[in-house]
Amino acid sequence: MxxxxxxxxxxxxxxxxxxxxxxxxxxxxxxxxxxxxxxxxxxxxxxxxxxxxxxxxxxxxxxxxxxxxxxxxxxxxxxxxxHSASEYTGKSGAEINYQAPDVSDWESRTFKGYHREDGQVGTANYWLVFPLVFCENRNIEILKTAFYRVLGYEKENKYVSFLNDLLEGQNGSEQDTIITQVTTEKPVFENIDGVKFLTHQGGCGGIRQDSEILCRLLSGYINNPNVAGATVLSLGCQNAQIKLFKDSLKSVNPDFNKPLIILDQQEIGTEEELLKEAISQTLDGLIEANKIERKPAPLSKLSIGLECGGSDGFSGISANPTLGRVSDLVSELGGKAILSEFPELCGVEQELIDRMNDDKMVDKFIDLMRTYEKAAEDSGSGFDMNPSPGNIKDGLITDAMKSAGAAKKGGNSPVKDVLDYTEYVKNPGLNLLCTPGNDVESTTGLAGSGANIILFTTGLGTPTGNPVTPVIKVSSNSKLAEKMPDIIDFNTGPVIEGEKSIEEMGDDLLNLIIDVASGNKKTKAMELQQEDFIPWKRGVSL
Incomplete structure (x- = not known):
């Protein structure tokens, strides 16, 4: 070695x-x-x-x-x-010699996913429940307790018996054919991977732009192919008005037609009436969503999010380049790859700019990067303060050093689009998404922009997961994989040990992605029910 x-x-x-x-x-x-x-x-x-x-x-x-x-x-x-990083402007004129990977062995491969009417394919089939404003968080938690207990996922409240009665059926109702008894041995709805409940601290107070961004983010979550439909609770008087939310959803997908239940507490009246209505309508939605089954889909229907957290000095040598290999393969197959964390592109901006073939894309990227960095500096911080104590302890002593390794997740293929936070991915190939380097804020943004699988590299270990998108945790070294097997799904340590090449590791990882996307294998974050959701308020977060 x-x-x-x-x-x-x-x-x-x-x-x-x-x-x-x-x-x-x-x-x-x-x-x-x-x-x-x-x-x-x-x-x-x-x-x-x-x-x-x-x-x-x-x-x-x-x-x-x-x-x-x-x-x-x-x-x-x-x-x-x-810390020191290279300056960047427009296209430098440098020649980019990108050689696309051979994908002949992958072109006929498929995964079993949930086909949506808009052409997207989900790697999971979830029903989503969330509030437009933090005032409804308590009601969301009550609904979560009832559904988890009765559908086999747990905890007592007075709405459990109400939901149980509905599930046990009424004379002549469709529910009779769905279930005869509640059991935790087998899911009530075999084609639904779960009901996911989001809470947040936004929707009112703060600046109006925060509510607008929140509505766009939540719209992206509903539009994510892993989501079959959603139940939305509104108080009624908040900044994040129902109309604002509907307009945001229309801007994300003008042809959106998934089941959507929106309930306004101030219109309905009592909390009990609101919750019973939410339970009844959600149950009807679940019955419909359960009719969808997994069917084969080409790998071009994958939209992979590329993320790193708890990075170490090996991340940019083993784990991140492995993701880069997968990113290039998926892009060449016609799928989408989304590289996030703009503070961690500091110092490699020119390289990325030279991989763009559109001047408007270049201008947008430069504007987003400089605006973000200026906001950090105006607050008394800066991208140079990005490495965490853990990063530094394990060899990443400057932000540019960390960024140069982090950018390897994006491989070498041309950049096809630049997305601001909450913009939804549309173009096949590599997309750059403006998010913070903060793990949860970034993964939250990736799912909101349409990622149906997230690949997350780590050298130190982090349990981060996402409510609607499976997160595959990739270790940069074997010691971590052995020490924290409960959170690591895939180990690229053999690259450091000289046992495997980046190409071999990337191919192995793509095989795992196909298994997870087909529902054949759960990620460790899914098993731990690690479902982190933190919207970015566009303040200074590195």
Whole structure:
């Protein structure tokens, strides 16, 4: 096994693949180096003498500047390296030599999904229940308790018996053919993967734009192919008015025709009347949704979200490039890939711009990036403050270093579209989606923009999941996969150990995606019922 490697031939630092002690002799690219410090796995050391102010390169891009003189073999730390990133403008004119992957082995492959009338295909079949305003959160929780208990997912409240009575059927009603008894051994509705209940702290107060963004996000969730229909509770007087929500839904999909139940508490009257109406109508909706069955769909119907969290110094070497391989495969097959987390594209903007073939797309990307960075700086922060303590501890000591590795999730294919937060994905190929680097805010945004599978890399471990989109957790190293098997679905550690190539790992991961998309395998986040939902208010969140 190699002890240390460079990622690009222009790099002037190397990353250690194992813990190395001071005085160790390490061969990198055929040259022998003597380490002047202990260097832990995932951390870096200098391949040449650096003077104060010299530029530091990794992945072939600028990732930092020397804060002091650094000798060949010195370990790089936050004390001797400062964040630094390349400037970017419009297209540079650089030639991009992208060679599309061979997809001949995948063209006839299919997954079993839920076909929607608008042409999208779900990897799951959920009914969604959520409020337009936080005032209804308590009622959402009451509904959740009743449905979970009776449908086999749990907890006592007075609406349980009411729902039970409906399920047990009335003379001549359709419910008679659906169920004769409640059981936790087998789902009541075999073609429904679950009823998902969202709560949030928005919809009123704050600025009106927050409510507008929330309505667009929730509209994207209903339009997500994994959702069969939805029940929406409104108080009536909030900023997020029903009309605003309906207009948002129409803007996301003018031909939207899924079952949609919207109930206004101030119009209906008592809480009991509201909840009984919600239960009755939702049950009718579930009966209809249960009639949909999984059918084969081509891989072009996959819309994969690309996310990372709890990253380490191996993420950009093993896990993220593996996602990049999958992204290129899915894009070449006619599917969609969505790369999120704009703060983690800092320093690779020019590379991404050069992969765009539309000037309007370039202008939109530059405007979103600069507006976001300015907002961070105006608040006294900045993209350079993005790495978390965990990132730094495990080798990602500057934001540009973290970003250069994070961008590998997007592979090498051309960028086909740039999406602002809550915009819904339409174009096949690689799409860039403006979200924060915050794990949950970003995965929340990916599902709202139409991702029907989310691939989530981690080097440190995080239990993040999503209510409507399966999240496949990908480990960057074998130690994490062995230590936290309850949250890791796929391990790319064999890349670090020299046992598998990125291409082989990517192909293995795509096979797992097909299994999850077909309902043959549940992700660890699904098993843990990890269903995180945090809307981004467009404030400063890195």
């Amino acid at each position: 190699l002890q240390a490697i460079t990622i690009n031939e222009t790099d002037n630092i190397a990353v250690c693949l194992t813990d190395l002690s001071k005085g160790s002799e390490v061969i990198v690219n055929g040259k022998k180096y003597t380490l002047l410090n202990n260097v832990q796995a995932k951390h870096k050391f200098a391949l040449t003498d650096l003077q104060k102010g010299d530029k530091v390169y990794m992945y072939g891009v600028l990732v930092g500047t020397a804060k002091e003189d650094i000798k060949e073999g010195d370990a790089l730390t936050v004390n001797n390296i400062a």
